[in-house]
Amino acid sequence: MKLPVIRHLQKNNDQVKLEHTLEVLESFCDHRSVSDEEMDVVGELISNICGALEVQKMIDKGMAERDAANTFMQKVMGSIDR
Structure with missing residues (x-):
């Protein structure tokens, strides 16, 4: 995971577009x-x-x-430490 990429995706796309993209990638x-x-x-x-x-x-x-963004990354880092 890369926070700059996450921020870019979050700022430049709506939720529906991101969810549809997930569906396509999962299907792939x-x-x-x-x-x-x-x-x-x-x-x-x-x-x-x-x-x-x-x-x-x-x-x-x-x-x-x-x-x-910081809260999300803290969650990610916390799960990695386990």
Whole structure:
């Protein structure tokens, strides 16, 4: 996950567009001819899109944009430490 990418996605796309993109990427991954390398790239894309959606949800609940991004990354880092 890359916070600058997450912020860019969150600022420049609406929720519906991001959700549709997720559906397409997940469908792509279901095909049997997708290589491990392609799966890694798509996984990174999916995680960034999910991060953008999560940050947007926090902003929609009233959290400042910067605080939402920092809170999200703290959650990610906390889950990695476990």
